[in-house]
Amino acid sequence: MNPGKLPSTKSGLNLRVAASLAASILLWVCPPVTVAHQAGNSYLTLTRAGAQLRGEWHLALRDLHDVLDLDADGSGDITWGELRSQQAAISNYALARLQLGEAPRPASLHLAELLVDIHSDGAYAVLRFTADHSAAEDLLHVEYSAFFEVDRLHRGWLRLETPEGVRTAVFGPDAAVQRLAWSGKQPGHGPAAFIREGVWHIWTGYDHILFLLALLLPGSLRLSAREWEPVVSFRVVLGEVVRIVTAFTVAHSLTLSLAVLGRVHPAARLVECTIAASVILAAANNIRPIFRGRAWLVAFVFGLVHGFGFANALADLGLRPGQVAGALLAFNLGVEAGQLAIVLALLPALFVWRDRAFYRNLLLPVGSCAIALVASFWLAERLFD
């Protein structure tokens, strides 16, 4: 189908229409079949070299010229000399739009050199840079936004070179934040992947685990006067544990959903500090009772804050709008499953040991102290970072 172009005036039309047509700029109706040049692309390759990441980033001169004027003398050509003189500007522009690693401490990027490469569609500037990145981390968090502000069809092509092979990802304005695994299975976007993410998050969310642990440690004991006494029936123990875990679950599901759906936006730092504080309190309560009885209420109240902590993780996965609800459900299921696994592992031991002296007099206080200490360290770290 072919274009149609409207004239600016036509005799015989009423004045209003003529005026509006005259005022409008002539517009071609674009043919639906796009016979198109290549759209804007940039290419980034990352490899690990010891404790560092090495990057090589190809950026089209055409695209760079749009955002920075590379033709210093206005001659209509971009020469190597002109490109070289703009090295700092190019590096600043590009590296500011690439984040490797999660906030608040992403890897800092250092330009090593600037070169040129000729692709089939023209010349590209090549930035070689290094990034200090913990080699132990398996998941690489990437935020990519080069040229998106001027060209919404621009795409960034990432290639991760790992010993097992190559992983690739495509970044666009609607998929600007992604996480890739250096090894093993790449996190996908199906429900199974989000369940896995949920489990992974609780198992590596040491602050969440320690909080739960602190609450559960005295689970098979009952506070009477100022001492812990063993509870006789397993049913009661189970009931207590179930109450605590359920309260925690309900609370963090609530706030996780609120945060992910964008209803509430608590400050990340506040959330992280409060989580650390909650762990201290829960642990301290085991040593010197701060709140009596209803541990499940404590679990609920602090669970609300822990939920916001999970939300940060989910937000980082760069979900597309249609995926959110499903991902949320799956992620939550994963968190619950992960929690359940921990609880089921602990529960038998807690019950069997309940009337052992070492449990009451050693494990509980010393364990709780240790938890409190670790959490205090976290709190200090998060407060003063």
Add this chain to the structure above:
Amino acid sequence: MNPSLFPSSAAWSCLLLDCALLFNAPAAAAPFVPRDDSEILARVPDRRDPLAVGLRERHVALSANPGNWTLASDLAQRYLQLHRASGDPRHLGRAQSVLAPWWEASAPVPILVQRATLKQSLHDFPGALRDLHAALQQAPDDGQAWLTKATILTVCGDYEQARRCCLALARLASDVVVVTASASVAALTGQAERSCEVLRQALARNGSAPAGEKVWAQTVLAEACARLGQTEEAERHFREALALGERDLYLLGAFADFLLDAGRPREAAQWLRSETGVEGLLLRLALAESRQTPPPETLARNVRRLQEWFLQAQRRGDSIHHREQARFALHLLRQPGEALQLAAANWKVQREPADVRILLEAALAAGQPKAAADAVHFVRTNQLQDRCIERLVAALTAEEAQ
């Protein structure tokens, strides 16, 4: 952004093995440090070029007044015109980014129409129609909106609605435009001879119409004649259109297709020799080269280029090139199964005669006549007059009967 209709990944299993191709392009030619400061790396539009100056000034004005939609609309318009002339999707991306603050929400009528045009170019036809509907509710006399709507509906094969839009267009546009729009629909619904007649008369009447309008009319006329098998007439109108001097990528592609169908690949290759930068035309060039004996040595390079490009488009999430991909798979890669999947996916989005044709060809080549049943039904219901398509339908019916 784009409703994405992918064929199953299995269909691309062969091409996915070539994933390395995608990155071999940058990696194989190693980056280097040029020896000389004066070595020229790229040519860019002259900074003093009035077009470039105009764009820069408007960008500055817009960033000073980010909420001013008239400025944004003006700037987007320029990018759309640039895209129209060059086919470079970067201009579409820029237009989209300029309109970004008004992309999701309700917007003033000119911006709605521009949004619709952008979405049309990205093959988001439902989105474009929604925007046009909103625009026409506010401004029922917006000729451009009716015209765009008519065009989209014709492409989607919704001829009844398209006709209504053409009726609404009657008072709002020039003679040539109105006639061409209506004739486009009529030529596809059993009135091809009459449409040709009417178009010729309109062209004769309006000798002083703008070249752009005449090119459109001539192209529609030429394609209708070609479909009717009136090869000489078709060629005459194609050449008249080309002689008007407007660089029209659609026209070039349509003429190349005509020459290919007429068994004149050498001429087609001649016309498209320098069009290796525009991939839709590169496809036709490669097709033309593949039909020459012996095929020229540039064929392998062009096929590889197309392969990279389609793979990249797929990974981007673009679904706008399924027709071209299907043609590529069928005629150049000789993979009828993949071609059929692509053509079927394409069929869900658009229904021009070319879309019908590739689906029928692929179904025939893959030995699956049932896959094209819907298209056959479409042809019969609308009385689409096209010699090639009629032959294909006959062949498919015969095969199904076996």
